[in-house]
Amino acid sequence: MPTPSSAHNPTLLALLDAGAGHHAEYGDRLSNHLPMAAFALHRLGAPPARLQAWAAAYATRLQPAPAAEAWPSGDAWAAHLGRREAWPIYRDLFTQWLAQEGAGDVLEAVLPRLMEGCAGAAFHGLIRTAYATQSAHRQELADALAHWAAVWQPVTVAAPAPGDASEPDPAAVLRRLPLPPLPIAGGLIADRVATVAAWPGFAEAAAQLRVDEHTLERLARGAAELYAASGSFTLLHLLTSAHAVRVLLPVLDDPLPAVQAYWRAYAAAWAASNARALGAVPLQPWARIIEAAIAADDDHSAKLVDSCREQQRAYGGDVWRRAASRVVAARA
Structure with missing residues (x-):
């Protein structure tokens, strides 16, 4: 099945445009999944009416974006990493930076440091940024990078002694x-x-x-x-x-x-x-998996299935379809 192009999907682009009015988080530090799931649904082939209906229902839980705040003049870009309250100023910084230098140069400059804190918000800054780069929507990328910077959470590992880092598995x-x-x-x-x-x-x-x-x-x-x-x-x-x-x-x-x-x-x-093995679920054909993901009302099924299909295309093998088959089992 060919992958639709976001550049020619006015419904998706309109949803991403409207997404600028939403905060990156809601409730108790929960990440706004709307732009990520909308892109995943689009790539899975969801029709415009389904995209609109899913987004409208999901948006009812979101909070409005806070008032704009200017980035403090003279501060290094990494000066406020890990401060959730810094999302508005990071939004301002990345909006201007992307307009001046473009996505490639900005990502090259910030990814090494951002990856050090990729665990923040259950990896959602990282995940949203990857979807934003694929959508080629500049404001969505600015908002995604701002979210990642604001929830940045490093996991420190001791430098290995010589010869200690020897296990490839x-x-x-x-x-x-x-x-x-x-x-x-x-x-x-x-x-x-x-x-x-x-x-x-x-x-x-x-x-x-x-x-x-x-x-x-x-x-x-x-x-x-x-x-x-x-x-x-x-x-x-x-x-x-x-x-x-x-x-x-x-x-x-x-x-x-x-x-x-x-x-x-x-x-x-x-x-x-603390995962426990539950046993395998029946292996499903991709068509049925995708149908279930598009019909699901939650905010993770489409992303899971989209990732599984894209990873299978990149790496091969059937493990991705086995993982994605859980979406069908959940709806049974």
């Missing part, structure tokens, strides 16, 4: 991670990630992974396998965030530090998931 390193008592307290993924990241021994154990050009694919496949087996909401975000990293990496001349930063966040999120 992420699954082997994950099995060695010291874990806090389970289940970990905290209603939000980001809070549980912070608990794991601060746990004694976590940083040293995570530093054992040798990151190379194959690491991201291993992480992506691992997330898909784990989600297919468990249906874990936390692991769903590892699956979709691995897709987002793959989308953004071509901007960087040296992608491995970004993959290293992503691995740190990935490891902490995996440890925080």
Whole structure:
């Protein structure tokens, strides 16, 4: 099935235009999924009426964007990372910066530092930025980058001793991670990630992974396998965030530090998931999976299925369809 072009979808572009009126978060630090899910629905082939109906229903939970605030003159762009209240000034900064230099140059400048805090808001700054780059909608990209900067949450890993970073298999390193008592307290993924990241021994154990050009694919496949087996909401975000990293990496001349930063966040999120194997669900054809995702009223099904289909196109294999089949099972 050919992928529709966002540049020729007036319904999607109108939704992204209108999205500038919404805050990046709502409720208790929940991320606004409207632009991400709208693009995913579009790419899955949702008709205009479905796009409009889904967006209208979802928008009822959102909050209006706060009043515009100017970026403080003279401040370095990274001066306010991790401050949720800084979203309006980051919005101003990225709106101006993108207008002056364009998406490629801005992303090249900020991605290395932003990736260090990609765990923030359950990876949604990262995921929204990847969707925004694919939509080629400048204001949406500014808002996405502003969200990422405002929720930036680093996961620190100790520098490995010489020879320690020798294990190429992420699954082997994950099995060695010291874990806090389970289940970990905290209603939000980001809070549980912070608990794991601060746990004694976590940083040293995570530093054992040798990151190379194959690491991201291993992480992506691992997330898909784990989600297919468990249906874990936390692991769903590892699956979709691995897709987002793959989308953004071509901007960087040296992608491995970004993959290293992503691995740190990935490891902490995996440890925080407390996922349990539920058994496989029946493998479904893509047509039925996509139909279920388009019909779903939640804010994650379309993104999950879109990521699975795009990752299968990039990497091959059937694990992506097994993971995506959970959407059909959830609606059964």
